[in-house]
Amino acid sequence: MAVSDGRVVLAAGGDEQGAAIWDLDSGELLRGTTYSEPYVSSIATVKGEGPPLFVASSGAHWDGVQVWGLSGEEPPVELAAGPIWGLATAWIGGRSLVVGGGEEGVKVWNVANGEQVASFYMGDEQRSHAVVFSQLDDRSRRRGGHRLREGVHVRPVRGRRR
Numbered sequence: 149m150a151v152s153d154g155r156v157v158l159a160a161g162g163d164e165q166g167a168a169i170w171d172l173d174s175g176e177l178l179r180g181t182t183y184s185e186p187y188v189s190s191i192a193t194v195k196g197e198g199p200p201l202f203v204a205s206s207g208a209h210w211d212g213v214q215v216w217g218l219s220g221e222e223p224p225v226e227l228a229a230g231p232i233w234g235l236a237t238a239w240i241g242g243r244s245l246v247v248g249g250g251e252e253g254v255k256v257w258n259v260a261n262g263e264q265v266a267s268f269y270m271g272d273e274q275r276s277h278a279v280v281f282s283q284l285d286d287r288s289r290r291r292g293g294h295r296l297r298e299g300v301h302v303r304p305v306r307g308r309r310r
Contacts, residue, residue, distance in 0.1 A: 159193070187208055203216070231251045
């Protein structure tokens, strides 16, 4: 959820339906979708300055991450990656960041310019299905896990530069 011009907006998607955005109070559909659009596995609000943005991923039907605004007239911006299953966002150091976990490990992008700022390798044949940003000891970190029995990995956001 996000706030735009004093109203709360909600984004959702799922099986056989792409991302859609509604006004929470009125129920008005602000940005529509059809049932023929690809499955959405994860969606999150982008934290930061400016108008509300949302990020969505599929993991199964399309690769990478899509960044959506409220206007249905503008196509989503795509952040390139392999299949991404889990998403989280954060406002850190004046930057809107999105972290995505998937079949190629964990990747972090700067939403403003679409640049990948870090990546983390999970190991052979391992994937990350859940990710979250957290603040530890005044330093930003991301957390990701792929199987409960294998634990949760905690790494600094700086990661490996590309």
